[in-house]
Amino acid sequence: MGALSNLRVVDLTQVLAGPYCTMxxxxxxxxxxxxxxxxxDMIRSNPPFVDDPEEEAYGGYFQSVNRGKKSIELNLGDEADREDFLSLVETADVVVENYRAGTMEKYDLGxxxxxxxxxxxxYSSIRGFGDPRTGETYRQGQPSFDLIAQALGGVMETTGQPxxxxTKTGPGVGDLFTATLNCIGILAAVNHREQTGEGQYVDTGMYDSMISFTERAIYQQSYHGEAPTRRGNSHPTLFPYDAFETDDGYAVIAAFNDRHWKELCDVMDREDLAEEYPTTPERLENRDALRVELEKWAIEQTNDELVSSLEGRVPAAPVQTTEEIFADEHVHARDMLVPVEQPGADTDVEIAGNPIKMTETPPKPRGRAPLLDEHRDELLGEEAETSADD
Structure with a gap:
């Protein structure tokens, strides 16, 4: 029994943002x-597959964000299917959709x-530019994807080398961060309903979410009147807080304060640098010259040597590949790789676990993603029984 086992969610979403929220x-x-x-869902056929796309029910994209759900195939333009959909709504706590603004209204299902x-x-929606109910703008109705949201919201302008x-971030943060915020909004609305009995509309826009996600870029613009731009892996107000090439890869060093800097200089056997640049402002003013010194030291270390030498003294870590993530004991101890069945393949696959940990009702993937229309009889049978009881 999960913490939300009392809730039924009717999920009309597709692709990534909406399915991640409902996942x-x-x-x-x-x-x-x-x-x-x-x-x-249009991403059912997206790769990767274990072996044979013709035999496997769906690819890894669909599997990863639709695990533990039930599936029913409905055409909302068909009157009988529309009635079946409404019967599901009658017993639902939440409806989530991520169509363009106005799409559900075309079916008179707004x-x-x-x-x-x-x-x-x-009723919760995830849209590129929000819904007119919470703030009407000229952009509503325009299509949006992760790349569009990252471009408009300032993420791309502040990501990449100077x-x-x-550059867009690797993961689709325009989708995933928006989805996470939408999930929080839904849970807040559920809590409000518990107190008042009132339902409500929850709206999260991707463009809005990226403005929140850009974090310091917004207040830097406000405080200094200058548009922040790309700084690579460095930080505008801290040094050293960056990635450095080593003998066998890259490692990051996060010397957040003066004590960390002193410890780092001690490990490097460069007490002269600690004495000459003891404060953050001095280090920032001379960051280019200091970076050269750090680069000379780091390239002579392997990742393991660099990280081990700083362990317990200065925050540092290797820049890991996914292969290294799969080999990390920490990841397995935290249940962050979860095996699920891959229909049509003769082996299980692993997907990312849930990072939310709870002692009494731990979240976890509750089985594989569904086959298309797999639960029709179960769902419509439930509704038929409910109608008969009424």
Whole structure:
């Protein structure tokens, strides 16, 4: 039993942002019903596959963000399917969708309509530019993806090397961070309903979320009136707080304060640097020259040697590959790699576990992702029984 095992979520989302949000809810025990359009979520066919895409039900992309959900295939333009959808809404706690603004209204299934069937419903949307109900703008209705959100929200302008082009982050933070915020909003709305009996509309826009995600860039612009730009792996107000090439890879050193700097200089056998640049402002003023000294020292160390020499004194870590992550005992001890069945393959696969840890109701992936329409009989049978009881 998960912490959210009392909740049913009707999930109309597809691709990444919405499914990640509802995956978090499913990991915490919610009964998530994935309502898929005819043919299913468009990412079902996306790679990677273990072996044979023709035999396997879906690829790793779909598996990773749809684990532990139930699936039913419905065409909301079909009257019978529309009625089946509304029967699911009547018993739901939450509906989540990530269509463009106005899409659900085309089917007369927008928030206002659904609350006629379920007055306490929490209706949540993830859109590129938010919903008019919470703040109307000229961008609503435009399509958006992670790349668009990162570009507009300042993430790309502040990511990458100073002499390089604007660069997106590797993971799709425009989707994932927005999804996480949306999940928080849903849980806040659930708490509000517990206190008042009122449902409400929860809206999280990707562009809005990226402005929050850019963190210091916003206040730097406000305080200094200058647009922050790319700094590579360095930090605008700390040094050394950067990545350095070693003999066999890269490692990061995060000498956050003056004590860390002194310890680092001691390990390097460069007490002269500690004495000459004892404070952060002095180090920042001379960061280029100091970086050269650190680079000379780091390149003579292996990753293991550098990190071991600083252990317990200065925060440091190797820049790991995914192969190294899979070999890390810490990752396994924290249940951050979870085996699940891959339908159509004769082996299990591993997906990322849930980083939210709880002592009494630990979140966890609750089985593989569903086959398309796998739970139709179970779901519509439940609704038929409920209608008969009424």
């Amino acid at each position: 978090l809810l499913a990991d915490m025990g919610a009964d998530v019903v994935k309502v898929e359009r005819p043919g299913g 928030y206002e309509t659904l609350t006629e069937y379920n007055p306490q419903l929490i 002499d390089g082009p604007p």
